[in-house]
Amino acid sequence: MCPHILSRPHAIVFILQLGRHTWEEQQTVALVNALFGEAAMKYMIILFTRKEELEDQSLSNFLEGLDGNLRSLLQECGDRCCAFNNSKNTEQAEKEAQVQELVELIDKMVQNNQGAYFSDPIYKDIDQKLRQQEEYLMKNYADTFNMQIEQVEVECAHKPPEEKMKKIKSITDKYNEQMKNVREEAEKSILQDVFDKIKHAFKNMANVVEVPS
Incomplete structure (x- = not known):
């Protein structure tokens, strides 16, 4: 077992499939909100999967056309999001770049939160x-x-x-x-x-x- 398994988290990564924000996923967000409160949103990052389905569309353009629920969720967590290409043909360099983007997003959020852990x-x-x-x-x-x-x-x-x-x-x-x-x-x-x-x-x-x- 990891010696820091009980450490408080710096980030909550919520994974969603692009173009698919189901009722169950909406309820998961609602439960996180109800259980941990609005403070949890300061530590949340949205990670979209199946980026390859965007084809020639950019992530920013996709986000502009979001419906009310998902748009509201993004706003609550400070528009922190990124997308991963899950295609089996994804180049190793792209995989590493995706991970680096997520790490940098987390680092920036941690700095904005002054290094504080999520606490409850x-x-x-x-x-x-x-x-x-x-x-x-x-x-x-x-x-x-x-x-x-x-x-x-x-x-x-x-x-x-x-x-x-x-x-x-x-x-x-x-x-x-x-x-x-x-x-x-x-x-x-x-x-x-x-x-x-x-x-x-x-x-x-x-x-x-x-x-x-």
């Missing part, structure tokens, strides 16, 4: 919770280790030393592996907690989202 109450005190979870796991692993060693001492009191040492080595190896991965396990636990909160928020909003007839 869902992520509040996450670093502190992570440390607490690490401490909890370390204590739990240590208590289990000590209990198992004591149990081996009793069980192997009248057995050959080799058998006792083999069991102790097995327990010790497992303990060392747990301690080595304690950060990763703590992150998994905290990340699950964040997901549960997001899932709960979406459930609470279920009655607000209307399905078109």
Whole structure:
């Protein structure tokens, strides 16, 4: 697991297919807005796919002819957007140029936001919770280790030393592996907690989202 998996994001990249802004995609934007608030739009970039379908038309000309919903979305996120050519015949140089354009767009946005991360109450005190979870796991692993060693001492009191040492080595190896991965396990636990909160928020909003007839 990436050591920075719980880091707050600098950017939210929303991917849309050119010329296709479905109801589901509109609702996704609405849910992001409802869940994280208008502040999320300061960190959002629209990435259009299938740029090859523009043919001879420029992206700027395409954007001028957008409908109300998508036009409104672009305005809310400061008209930050770019397009990727997804054709299998796309040259490597063009692929690299597309990625570079997106990176530069993100860098510029980060500068405009003065390097601030997107933050939300869902992520509040996450670093502190992570440390607490690490401490909890370390204590739990240590208590289990000590209990198992004591149990081996009793069980192997009248057995050959080799058998006792083999069991102790097995327990010790497992303990060392747990301690080595304690950060990763703590992150998994905290990340699950964040997901549960997001899932709960979406459930609470279920009655607000209307399905078109």
